[in-house]
Amino acid sequence: MATTQDSGRSYHLQCTGPALETAEAHSAQEHITLFGSCFCPFVQRVWITLEYLGIDYAYYEVDPYKKPAELLELSPKGLVPALRLNNHHPPNALNESTIIMDYLEELANGDTRRSSHTVESLFPPPSDPYARALIRLQADCASRSLVPAFYRYLQAQDEAKQVEGATAFVEAIKALVALFERAEREGYTSYGLWNEGGSLSYADVMAMPWLFRATNVLKHYRGFVMPEGERFQAYMQRLVAHPAVRRTCSTEQLYLDSYERYAFNRPNTSQVANAINSGAPLP
Ligand SMILES: N[C@@H](CCC(=O)N[C@@H](CS)C(=O)NCC(=O)O)C(=O)O
Known part of the structure:
Protein backbone atom coordinates (compact mmCIF):
# COMPACT_ATOMS: atom_id res chain seq x y z
CA MET A 1 0.00 0.00 0.00
CA ASP A 111 47.11 7.22 -12.90
CA THR A 112 49.87 6.13 -10.56
CA ARG A 113 48.13 7.04 -7.30
CA ARG A 114 45.61 4.26 -7.60
CA SER A 115 45.22 2.13 -4.52
CA SER A 116 44.30 -0.97 -6.50
CA HIS A 117 46.74 -2.82 -8.74
CA THR A 118 44.26 -4.35 -11.15
CA VAL A 119 43.23 -1.89 -13.82
CA GLU A 120 39.45 -1.80 -13.77
CA SER A 121 37.42 0.00 -16.37
CA LEU A 122 33.72 0.75 -16.82
CA PHE A 123 34.19 0.46 -20.59
CA PRO A 124 35.40 -2.08 -23.13
CA PRO A 125 38.94 -1.24 -24.34
CA PRO A 126 39.51 1.70 -26.75
CA SER A 127 40.42 -0.90 -29.38
CA ASP A 128 36.69 -1.76 -29.55
CA PRO A 129 34.94 1.57 -30.21
CA TYR A 130 31.68 -0.10 -31.27
CA ALA A 131 31.40 -1.99 -27.97
CA ARG A 132 32.07 1.28 -26.14
CA ALA A 133 29.38 3.01 -28.18
CA LEU A 134 26.84 0.34 -27.23
CA ILE A 135 27.53 1.04 -23.55
CA ARG A 136 27.13 4.78 -24.20
CA LEU A 137 23.78 4.17 -25.90
CA GLN A 138 22.59 2.40 -22.76
CA ALA A 139 23.94 5.17 -20.54
CA ASP A 140 22.24 7.81 -22.68
CA CYS A 141 18.93 5.97 -22.31
CA ALA A 142 19.36 5.92 -18.53
CA SER A 143 20.10 9.64 -18.35
CA ARG A 144 17.53 10.91 -20.82
CA SER A 145 14.62 8.53 -20.17
CA LEU A 146 14.92 6.65 -16.91
CA VAL A 147 16.03 9.54 -14.70
CA PRO A 148 13.34 12.11 -15.66
CA ALA A 149 10.66 9.37 -15.70
CA PHE A 150 11.58 8.50 -12.10
CA TYR A 151 11.01 12.06 -10.86
CA ARG A 152 7.87 12.64 -12.95
CA TYR A 153 6.38 9.50 -11.43
CA LEU A 154 7.44 10.24 -7.87
CA GLN A 155 6.28 13.87 -7.98
CA ALA A 156 2.91 13.12 -9.64
CA GLN A 157 0.15 13.86 -7.15
CA ASP A 158 -3.15 12.92 -8.77
CA GLU A 159 -3.92 9.31 -9.50
CA ALA A 160 -4.21 9.55 -13.27
CA LYS A 161 -0.79 11.23 -13.44
CA GLN A 162 0.68 8.56 -11.18
CA VAL A 163 -0.63 5.79 -13.45
CA GLU A 164 0.85 7.64 -16.42
CA GLY A 165 4.11 8.08 -14.50
CA ALA A 166 4.31 4.38 -13.66
CA THR A 167 3.73 3.42 -17.30
CA ALA A 168 6.40 5.82 -18.55
CA PHE A 169 8.88 4.61 -15.92
CA VAL A 170 8.32 0.97 -16.89
CA GLU A 171 8.71 1.92 -20.57
CA ALA A 172 12.06 3.55 -19.74
CA ILE A 173 13.24 0.39 -17.97
CA LYS A 174 12.14 -1.69 -20.95
CA ALA A 175 14.01 0.59 -23.35
CA LEU A 176 17.16 0.13 -21.28
CA VAL A 177 16.69 -3.64 -21.16
CA ALA A 178 16.16 -3.67 -24.95
CA LEU A 179 19.57 -2.03 -25.35
CA PHE A 180 21.18 -4.58 -22.99
CA GLU A 181 19.59 -7.35 -25.07
CA ARG A 182 20.79 -5.81 -28.30
CA ALA A 183 24.38 -5.74 -27.08
CA GLU A 184 24.02 -9.33 -25.94
CA ARG A 185 22.59 -10.40 -29.32
CA GLU A 186 25.50 -8.76 -31.03
CA GLY A 187 27.89 -10.81 -28.93
CA TYR A 188 28.99 -8.23 -26.36
CA THR A 189 28.51 -10.16 -23.15
CA SER A 190 31.54 -9.35 -21.03
CA TYR A 191 30.63 -5.73 -20.21
CA GLY A 192 27.60 -4.97 -18.11
CA LEU A 193 25.97 -6.90 -15.29
CA TRP A 194 23.03 -7.77 -17.54
CA ASN A 195 25.12 -10.80 -18.45
CA GLU A 196 26.13 -13.21 -15.75
CA GLY A 197 29.89 -12.93 -15.61
CA GLY A 198 29.87 -9.47 -17.18
CA SER A 199 31.71 -6.67 -15.40
CA LEU A 200 30.13 -3.51 -14.00
CA SER A 201 29.67 -1.02 -16.86
CA TYR A 202 29.34 2.73 -17.21
CA ALA A 203 25.66 2.20 -18.12
CA ASP A 204 25.04 0.06 -15.03
CA VAL A 205 26.44 2.85 -12.86
CA MET A 206 24.45 5.54 -14.69
CA ALA A 207 21.17 3.72 -14.08
CA MET A 208 21.74 2.03 -10.74
CA PRO A 209 20.80 4.83 -8.31
CA TRP A 210 17.32 5.23 -9.80
CA LEU A 211 16.67 1.52 -10.32
CA PHE A 212 17.63 1.04 -6.68
CA ARG A 213 15.40 3.90 -5.48
CA ALA A 214 12.55 2.34 -7.46
CA THR A 215 12.84 -0.71 -5.18
CA ASN A 216 12.50 1.33 -2.00
CA VAL A 217 11.27 4.92 -2.61
CA LEU A 218 8.84 4.21 -5.48
CA LYS A 219 7.73 1.00 -3.81
CA HIS A 220 6.96 2.80 -0.57
CA TYR A 221 5.37 5.99 -1.90
CA ARG A 222 3.74 4.71 -5.09
CA GLY A 223 3.29 0.99 -4.44
CA PHE A 224 5.52 0.42 -7.46
CA VAL A 225 6.43 -3.15 -8.37
CA MET A 226 9.52 -3.67 -10.51
CA PRO A 227 9.01 -5.45 -13.85
CA GLU A 228 8.82 -9.19 -13.45
CA GLY A 229 10.96 -11.66 -15.31
CA GLU A 230 13.80 -13.77 -14.04
CA ARG A 231 16.37 -12.08 -16.22
CA PHE A 232 15.56 -8.58 -14.97
CA GLN A 233 15.36 -9.72 -11.35
CA ALA A 234 18.75 -11.41 -11.67
CA TYR A 235 20.18 -8.20 -13.14
CA MET A 236 18.83 -6.15 -10.24
CA GLN A 237 20.30 -8.60 -7.76
CA ARG A 238 23.72 -8.50 -9.37
CA LEU A 239 23.55 -4.72 -9.50
CA VAL A 240 22.71 -4.06 -5.85
CA ALA A 241 24.99 -6.84 -4.61
CA HIS A 242 28.05 -5.65 -6.54
CA PRO A 243 30.65 -4.71 -3.89
CA ALA A 244 31.38 -1.25 -5.34
CA VAL A 245 27.66 -0.51 -5.42
CA ARG A 246 26.87 -2.04 -2.05
CA ARG A 247 29.53 0.04 -0.32
CA THR A 248 27.73 3.23 -1.39
CA CYS A 249 24.24 2.23 -0.22
CA SER A 250 22.65 3.49 2.96
CA THR A 251 19.82 1.69 4.71
CA GLU A 252 16.26 1.95 3.38
CA GLN A 253 14.92 4.43 5.95
CA LEU A 254 17.39 7.08 4.83
CA TYR A 255 15.96 7.01 1.31
CA LEU A 256 12.34 6.92 2.48
CA ASP A 257 12.87 9.94 4.73
CA SER A 258 14.95 11.85 2.20
CA TYR A 259 12.46 11.41 -0.65
CA GLU A 260 9.26 12.23 1.21
CA ARG A 261 9.53 15.84 0.00
CA TYR A 262 9.57 14.60 -3.63
CA ALA A 263 6.73 12.15 -3.05
CA PHE A 264 4.48 14.96 -1.82
CA ASN A 265 5.92 17.44 -4.30
CA ARG A 266 6.63 19.98 -1.58
CA PRO A 267 7.33 23.48 -3.01
CA ASN A 268 11.00 24.19 -3.73
CA THR A 269 12.14 20.68 -2.93
CA SER A 270 15.13 20.97 -5.25
CA GLN A 271 16.32 22.24 -8.62
CA VAL A 272 15.51 18.82 -10.10
CA ALA A 273 11.98 18.88 -8.67
CA ASN A 274 11.41 22.44 -9.95
CA ALA A 275 12.61 21.45 -13.42
CA ILE A 276 10.20 18.49 -13.49
CA ASN A 277 7.30 20.69 -12.33
CA SER A 278 7.98 23.34 -14.96
CA GLY A 279 8.80 20.93 -17.79
CA ALA A 280 12.35 22.33 -18.03
CA PRO A 281 15.44 20.17 -18.67
CA LEU A 282 17.03 18.73 -15.53
CA PRO A 283 19.84 20.85 -14.02
N1 LIG B 1 23.16 17.24 -13.41
C1 LIG B 1 23.68 17.15 -12.08
C2 LIG B 1 22.54 17.01 -11.09
C3 LIG B 1 22.99 16.98 -9.65
C4 LIG B 1 21.86 17.27 -8.65
O1 LIG B 1 20.75 17.67 -9.03
N2 LIG B 1 22.13 17.08 -7.32
C5 LIG B 1 21.17 17.43 -6.31
C6 LIG B 1 21.15 16.46 -5.15
S1 LIG B 1 20.50 14.87 -5.61
C7 LIG B 1 21.52 18.77 -5.71
O2 LIG B 1 22.67 19.08 -5.51
N3 LIG B 1 20.50 19.59 -5.40
C8 LIG B 1 20.65 20.87 -4.81
C9 LIG B 1 19.56 21.82 -5.26
O3 LIG B 1 18.57 21.39 -5.84
O4 LIG B 1 19.73 23.02 -5.01
C10 LIG B 1 24.65 15.96 -12.02
O5 LIG B 1 24.47 15.02 -12.82
O6 LIG B 1 25.60 15.99 -11.24
Missing part, protein backbone atom coordinates in the same frame (compact mmCIF):
# COMPACT_ATOMS: atom_id res chain seq x y z
CA ALA A 2 1.42 3.38 -0.98
CA THR A 3 1.88 6.03 1.74
CA THR A 4 -0.62 8.91 1.49
CA GLN A 5 0.27 11.33 4.33
CA ASP A 6 3.17 13.77 4.35
CA SER A 7 4.78 13.41 7.75
CA GLY A 8 7.20 16.31 7.13
CA ARG A 9 10.37 14.27 7.24
CA SER A 10 13.52 15.85 5.86
CA TYR A 11 16.55 14.59 3.97
CA HIS A 12 19.40 13.02 5.92
CA LEU A 13 22.78 14.63 6.40
CA GLN A 14 24.77 11.51 7.22
CA CYS A 15 25.03 8.14 5.48
CA THR A 16 23.89 4.98 7.23
CA GLY A 17 24.76 1.28 6.86
CA PRO A 18 27.47 0.23 4.38
CA ALA A 19 27.74 3.79 2.97
CA LEU A 20 28.55 5.15 6.43
CA GLU A 21 31.36 2.62 6.84
CA THR A 22 32.73 3.64 3.44
CA ALA A 23 32.44 7.35 4.22
CA GLU A 24 34.27 6.83 7.52
CA ALA A 25 37.01 4.84 5.83
CA HIS A 26 37.47 7.78 3.44
CA SER A 27 37.52 10.69 5.84
CA ALA A 28 41.25 11.45 5.66
CA GLN A 29 42.55 14.09 3.28
CA GLU A 30 43.37 12.85 -0.25
CA HIS A 31 44.21 14.30 -3.64
CA ILE A 32 40.55 14.02 -4.60
CA THR A 33 37.66 15.09 -2.37
CA LEU A 34 34.15 14.05 -3.33
CA PHE A 35 31.61 16.57 -2.09
CA GLY A 36 28.54 14.43 -1.68
CA SER A 37 25.15 14.05 -0.06
CA CYS A 38 24.11 10.70 1.30
CA PHE A 39 20.71 10.53 -0.42
CA CYS A 40 21.80 11.86 -3.81
CA PRO A 41 21.67 9.46 -6.78
CA PHE A 42 23.95 11.65 -8.90
CA VAL A 43 26.55 11.46 -6.12
CA GLN A 44 26.10 7.71 -5.94
CA ARG A 45 27.13 7.40 -9.60
CA VAL A 46 30.44 9.07 -8.84
CA TRP A 47 30.93 7.27 -5.57
CA ILE A 48 30.45 3.84 -7.20
CA THR A 49 32.92 4.86 -9.93
CA LEU A 50 35.58 5.82 -7.36
CA GLU A 51 35.06 2.58 -5.47
CA TYR A 52 35.09 0.44 -8.57
CA LEU A 53 38.14 2.02 -10.14
CA GLY A 54 40.07 1.89 -6.86
CA ILE A 55 40.95 5.59 -6.90
CA ASP A 56 42.03 7.19 -3.60
CA TYR A 57 39.56 9.83 -2.44
CA ALA A 58 38.06 11.52 0.58
CA TYR A 59 34.28 11.63 1.03
CA TYR A 60 32.93 14.89 2.39
CA GLU A 61 29.23 15.28 3.24
CA VAL A 62 27.59 18.62 2.37
CA ASP A 63 24.05 19.97 2.39
CA PRO A 64 23.53 21.10 -1.22
CA TYR A 65 20.35 22.99 -0.32
CA LYS A 66 22.28 25.25 2.07
CA LYS A 67 24.79 26.08 -0.68
CA PRO A 68 27.93 26.41 1.46
CA ALA A 69 30.63 28.61 -0.11
CA GLU A 70 33.05 25.66 -0.33
CA LEU A 71 30.52 23.85 -2.57
CA LEU A 72 29.74 26.90 -4.71
CA GLU A 73 33.47 27.25 -5.37
CA LEU A 74 33.38 23.84 -7.06
CA SER A 75 29.91 23.69 -8.54
CA PRO A 76 28.35 26.90 -9.94
CA LYS A 77 24.73 25.89 -9.22
CA GLY A 78 25.69 24.45 -5.85
CA LEU A 79 24.82 20.92 -6.94
CA VAL A 80 26.44 17.74 -5.70
CA PRO A 81 28.41 15.77 -6.74
CA ALA A 82 31.49 17.96 -7.04
CA LEU A 83 35.16 17.05 -6.96
CA ARG A 84 37.93 19.13 -5.46
CA LEU A 85 41.29 18.20 -6.94
CA ASN A 86 43.63 19.13 -4.13
CA ASN A 87 46.97 18.63 -5.84
CA HIS A 88 46.52 21.85 -7.80
CA HIS A 89 47.11 25.28 -6.28
CA PRO A 90 44.51 26.62 -6.01
CA PRO A 91 42.57 23.33 -6.22
CA ASN A 92 40.83 22.43 -9.48
CA ALA A 93 37.14 21.65 -9.46
CA LEU A 94 34.73 19.44 -11.40
CA ASN A 95 30.97 19.11 -11.26
CA GLU A 96 28.30 17.11 -13.17
CA SER A 97 28.10 13.42 -12.39
CA THR A 98 28.61 12.19 -15.97
CA ILE A 99 31.57 14.50 -16.60
CA ILE A 100 33.15 13.39 -13.33
CA MET A 101 32.64 9.73 -14.23
CA ASP A 102 34.35 10.30 -17.58
CA TYR A 103 37.20 12.11 -15.84
CA LEU A 104 37.70 9.33 -13.30
CA GLU A 105 37.60 6.65 -15.97
CA GLU A 106 40.34 8.44 -17.91
CA LEU A 107 42.31 9.13 -14.76
CA ALA A 108 42.22 5.47 -13.75
CA ASN A 109 43.72 4.36 -17.02
CA GLY A 110 46.92 6.29 -16.56
